[in-house]
Structures are given as structure tokens and as C-alpha cells.
Amino acid sequence: MEKQEIRQFITHQLNTLDRRQQREQQIYDRLFTVSAWENARSIAVTLSFRNECSTDPIIEKAWELGKQVVIPKVVQREMKFFEYLPNSRLVETTMGIREPDDTAVERSLNTIDLCLVPGRAFMRNGFRVGWGGGFYDRALIDYQESTLAVAFECQLVPAFAVESFDRPVDQIVTESEVILCR
Numbered sequence: 001m002e003k004q005e006i007r008q009f010i011t012h013q014l015n016t017l018d019r020r021q022q023r024e025q026q027i028y029d030r031l032f033t034v035s036a037w038e039n040a041r042s043i044a045v046t047l048s049f050r051n052e053c054s055t056d057p058i059i060e061k062a063w064e065l066g067k068q069v070v071i072p073k074v075v076q077r078e079m080k081f082f083e084y085l086p087n088s089r090l091v092e093t094t095m096g097i098r099e100p101d102d103t104a105v106e107r108s109l110n111t112i113d114l115c116l117v118p119g120r121a122f123m124r125n126g127f128r129v130g131w132g133g134g135f136y137d138r139a140l141i142d143y144q145e146s147t148l149a150v151a152f153e154c155q156l157v158p159a160f161a162v163e164s165f166d167r168p169v170d171q172i173v174t175e176s177e178v179i180l181c182r
């Protein structure tokens with residue numbers, strides 16, 4: 001399948017997913033036992049939108065545990081990361097993604113212990129298909145710390161053509177397993 005067909009297929013899968021809340025809770029419970037999560041003092045995470053697995057409980061838990069949280073903002077085709085606190089103000093993009101406002105403090109991704117990478121579809125070897133902006137492929141080029149994706153089982157796909165610029169994640173946490181990709 002082409003990446004574009006995979007995106008359409010996954011959108012349908014996610015829109016018709018049953019027992020979503022139960023599945024999300026299983027994903028969180030499993031994520032919170034992973035050592036890369038436990039050891040991270042700072043995490044980068046996206047604010048979920050549309051039918052992505054909700055990241056709100058992940059962020060709440062991170063704050064509860066005293067972890068620093070940063071979230072991305074797309075600035076002129078480039079993604080930058082900013083500190084995210086319970087009282088941070090957000091603005092919504094035309095696409096519907098919530099992003100930090102102008103007052104947020106920028107943090108280099110390279111100073112963050114764990115990067116939670118969003119994606120539409122994943123192979124078990126960690127390669128992913130996103131929304132098609134290539135933002136994470138570029139952001140992860142010289143990122144040395146742990147990368148992890150949370151995804152529903154139905155987002156795992158058997159095979160797609162990997163391109164030279166694609167960057168795999170280290171681990172994928174689903175509602176039924178932790179996949180060690182590398």
C-alpha cells in the first residue's frame with residue numbers, strides 16, 4: 001500500500017474503533033510501566049487531535065510525576081518545541097491542532113529525555129506513517145534519546161515502502177503489548 005492509502009485506511013479504522021476508552025486506558029497503564037517513561041525527567045508529546053489516541057491523560061500523569069512536558073508548534077514548515085504547563089495558553093491552528101501561544105518558552109528537543117512520536121500507522125520495526133508533513137522525520141534526525149509511540153493495535157500494518165528520510169521509533173506501546181523495535 002502507498003502511504004496515502006494507508007492514511008485513509010487507518011482513518012477509517014480509528015473512526016470505527018470499538019471500546020476506545022478501554023483501549024486508551026490499557027495503553028496508558030502499559031506506558032506507565034515502561035522504563036523509558038519511568039526514567040524520563042522530561043518528555044515531548046503532541047496534543048492529540050481528531051481520532052488520535054488521546055494524550056491528555058499522559059500529560060496529566062507526567063505533571064503529577066514532576067516530569068517536564070514540551071509540545072510542538074509548526075513555525076514556517078519547521079517544528080519547534082515549547083514548555084507546556086497546566087496554565088499554558090494554547091491557540092488552535094486552521095487544521096484544528098492546539099499549539100502553544102507566543103508566550104511559551106522554547107526548549108530544544110535534544111534536551112528532552114523521551115520523545116513520544118505521533119503517527120497514523122506503524123510497522124513492528126518502528127517505521128511510521130504520519131500526516132505527511134515529514135516534521136518528525138526531520139526533528140528526529142539528530143535526536144539521541146528514546147523515542148516511543150502510543151498506538152492502537154489497528155494502527156499496526158504489515159508493510160509499506162520505507163524512504164531514505166524515514167526515522168523509526170524505538171518502542172511502540174499498544175493496548176496489548178510493548179513492541180521493542182530496535
Ligand SMILES: Nc1nc2c(c(=O)[nH]1)N(C=O)[C@@H](CNc1ccc(C(=O)N[C@@H](CCC(=O)O)C(=O)O)cc1)CN2
Pocket residue numbers: 046047048049052072073074079095097118119130131132133134135136
Ligand atoms: N496531535 C498532533 N500534533 C502534531 C502532529 C501530529 O501528527 N499530531 N504533527 C506531526 O507531524 C505535527 C503537525 N503535523 C502536520 C502535518 C501536516 C499538516 C498539513 O499538511 N496541513 C495541510 C492541511 C491538511 C488538512 O487539512 O488535512 C496544510 O497545511 O495545507 C499540518 C500539520 C505537529 N503536531
Ligand SMILES: Nc1ncnc2c1ncn2[C@@H]1O[C@H](COP(=O)(O)OP(=O)(O)OP(=O)(O)O)[C@@H](O)[C@H]1O
Pocket residue numbers: 003118119128129130131132133134135136137138141165166
Ligand atoms: N530529512 C528530511 N529532509 C528534507 N525533507 C524531508 C526529510 N524528511 C522528510 N522530508 C519530506 O517530508 C515529506 C513527508 O514525509 P512523510 O510522508 O514520511 O511524512 P510523515 O512521516 O507521514 O509525516 P510526519 O513526520 O510529519 O508525521 C517527504 O515528501 C519528504 O520530502
